[in-house]
Amino acid sequence: MGKMRGAIVVDTERCKGCEVCIVNCPTDTIGMAEEVNGKGYHYAYMKHPENCTGCANCAIVCPDGVITVYRVKTEK
Amino acid sequence: MGEIQLMKGNEAVAEAAIRAGLDAYFGYPITPQSEVLEYLTLQRPEERTGMVVLQAESEIAAINMVYGAAGTGKKVMTSSSSPGISLKMEGISYIAGAELPCLIVNVVRGGPGLGTIQPSQADYFQATKGGGHGDYRLLVLAPASVQEMADFVDKGMELAFKYRNPVMILSDGLIGQMMEKVELPQQKERVTEFDPSWATTGKTPDRERNIITSLNLDPEKQYEHNMKLQEKYARMKEDVMYETFDCDDAEFLLVAYGSSARICQKAVNVARSRGKKLGLLRPITLFPFPTEIIAKLSRQVKGILSAELNAGQMVEDVRLAVNGRIPVYHYGTPGGKIYSPDDILKAIDEKLMGGY
Amino acid sequence: MDIKEIIQPENLVHKRTPLMTDATLSYCPGCGHGTAHHLVMEVIEEMGIQQDTIGIAPVGCSVLAYDFMDIDMSQAAHGRAPAVATGIKRLWPEKYVFTYQGDGDLAAIGTAETIHACNRGENIVIIFINNGIYGMTGGQMAPTTLEGMKSSTTPYGRDAKQMGHPLKITELVAQLPGTYYVTRQAVHKAGNVRKTRKAIMKAFEVQRDKKGLAFVEIVSNCNSGWKMTPNESNEWMEEHMFPFYPLGDIKVEGKIVKDLLKELM
Structure with a gap:
């Protein structure tokens, strides 16, 4: 059985730091950056990238559409 | 000579609307202009020319149907009488602000308020000074005969498109209700090609999206828009008629x-x-x-x-x-x-x- | 496996629809409007109907929807979107026309236009965002504000005796013969987003098949108006809004599928 590995890319300048992605992430991948973007918002990032399965839950609930999701099936 | 008929002013407007190749009429009954909608529904314009005729749930809905339909770049009109025109004023202001062409017929009755159903010219200020909110003007045509009720439909539509501005035919209960001989215009074809530069025809890959709006939150832009409107209203002088x-x-x-x-x-x-x-x-x-x-x-x-x-x-x-x-x-x-x-x-x- | 190996074009599973413009959304952080916007545009992209679609933006928070949606759009006066949509659809019967309206717009000032467009069975889609408040003007009571719910004009909570009851307009329009598909959804959780996407798709298919009016309510949050964080507001919504505005299909293929009498009690 292959395992799903995923990754997200956050458009940090468009992120408003609402944290809706965090509660929608089933694998505790996402956290909020300590730093702020140009608008003063803390932005989402992969706090635990190894957890990501690429389920895209974070991206589809993101009101600002700032998350792009990638996924691969690994061999083991 | 064209076809001659004995008609009421209201009927002449309606017949002329079909013959001018209008695409739609949206209205609501009110005395003394209800014959416009009655005549149109009786004539089956959807079969004669494909013109859409719809009785709206209110004058407010009717003018907003006109707003939407005018935004598609087609030829649309509505008619009403004084209290109904007051209800339409919000929509008319939006139409003027969004620079859409359309024709509005006001068969004026006495006011203020519910007033009377007898003829009056008490809506001169409302028609010529804007009427709704904001600095805008309508181009106003004042027919004095049933013949002019018919003639001003096509003329009004032409001016509406020339300036991309609402045009009002300011009639009254006397001209709307009286019967006179009228020479009807020839049937015009409905236009099927539309100006894609501003109309909501569906965004194709070769152009930017078209937006019909009167909103400009930036005061600089709203100022510029207003000045452009004022320049347009000043330009209308070239079409003065007397x-x-x-x-x-x-x-x-x-x-x-x-x-x-x-x-x-x-x-x-x-x-x-x-x-x-x-x-x-x-x-x-x-x-x-x-x-x-x-x-x-x-x-x-x-x-x-x-x-x-x-x-x-x-x-x-x-x-x-x-x-x-x-x-x-x-x-x-x-x-x-x-x-x-x-x-x-x-x-x-x-x-x-x-x-x- | 290195992250860089995963982030490759061939592994892409989700990206923002190109039918949303590059403009930054004017909505507050966490507001469901943005999610709903993306869904509508994703459906239009998937159906390949961008050049055949005309949208109507209301007055309210989504007054600038046309800045974000890359389609031809018409802004409408407050509450008049269904009438504007009627005018467009009657002249472009082969094109897709939808309105996007909030609760104040659709269920207070525009009640007549809503009811009559539904009753005529105008072949349009209505997307109705219900967040129980007037967001743009600063959080005043809406027709959908819950009993006891605080707003800037019900600072002590909505008292039904004085201010009337919250209006379930979706259940109301479902009873009109002109509506073919009526549903209530949400966009705060991934599962809800997927359901709402399907619902919006179905609504546009109803329009394509000329079956009548399709009405999609999205119960959403207004964290600014409710004075909560986005996630708190979503929890509050589940706890308080959903019991009164239960999610799910109300009318499918022209037939009511819920016990409305029970719902209205």
Whole structure:
């Protein structure tokens, strides 16, 4: 059985730091950056990238559409 | 000669709308203009030309249907009478702000409020000074016959597209309800090609999206938009229309439009038969107002009487045109009461000629 | 496996639809409007109907929807979107026309236009965002504000005796013969987003098949108006809004599928 590995890319300048992605992430991948973007918002990032399965839950609930999701099936 | 029929003014507007190749009419019943919608539904315009006719749930809905439909770049109109036009004013302001072409017929009745169903010219201010909120103008045509009710549909639509601005036919219960001989225009084809530069036709890959809106939150942009509108309204002067009767040697002048002009024309005939040098100027466009000809005539005549079926509205524009050179008086009967040629002659004797 | 190996074009599973413009959304952080916007545009992209679609933006928070949606759009006066949509659809019967309206717009000032467009069975889609408040003007009571719910004009909570009851307009329009598909959804959780996407797709299919009016309510949050964080507001919504505005299909293929009498009690 292959395992799903995923990754997200956050458009940090468009992120408003609402944290809706965090509660929608089933694998505790996402956290909020300590730093702020140009608008003063803390932005989402992969706090635990190894957890990501690429389920895209974070991206589809993101009101600002700032998350792009990638996924691969690994061999083991 | 075209086809001749005996028709009510309201019916003539409706028939002319079909023949002018209009794409849609959205309306709501109100006396004294309900025949427009009645005639249109009876005529099956959807079969004659494919024109859409829909009775809306209110005047407000009807004018917003016009707004949406006009935004598609097609030819659309509505009609109503005074209280209904007041309800439409919000939508008319949006249409003017979004610069959409459309035709609005107002078969005016006496007001204020529910008023009366009798003819009146009390909506002159509302029609010519904007009517709704914001700095905007309608191009206003004032028919004085059933023939003009028919003719001004196509003319009005042409002007609406020329300026991308709502055009109002300011009629009244008298012209809407009376029957006259009318020569009907030839049937025009409905236009199927549309100007894609601004209309909501669906965004194709070769162009940016088209947005119909009157919103500009940035005051600089709203200012620029307003100045562009003002420039457009000023440009409308080139389409000013009026008619003169016996003005060449006139010593006194009547200014009257629509129904009132018909009564005044008779008064001029009677005055002339009595040797009095009375003339009549009939503004056909109320906006743009025929300011220049009135200014010119004010250098020739000794006084002007603005005769209106209201408490004195157009008289203000006449005075602005005359600019104090000669006395300008108002005579009128507000509230749906109609004066006779004799009433006019009496008013001229009392106010203008002073026993002349 | 290195992250860089995963982030490759061939592994892409989700990206923002190109039918949303590059403009930054004017909505507050966490507001469901943005999610709903993306869903509508994703459906239009998937159906390949961008050049055949005309949208109507209302007055309210989404007044600038046309800045974000890359389609031809018409802004409408407050509450009049269904009438504007009627005018467009009657002249473009082969194109897709939808309105996007909030609760104040659709269920207060525009009630007449809403009811009559539904009753005529105008072949349009209505997307209705219900967040129980007037967001743009600063959080005043809406027709959908819950009993006891605080707003800037019900600072002590909505008292039904004085201010009337919250209006379930979706249940109301479902009873009109002109509506073919009526549903209530949400966009705060991934599962809800997927359901709402399907619902919006179905609504546009109803329009394509000329079956009548399709009405999609999205119960959403207004964290600014409710004075909560986005996630708190979503929890509050589940706890308080959903019991009164239960999610799910109300009318499918022209038939009511819920016990409305029970719902309205």
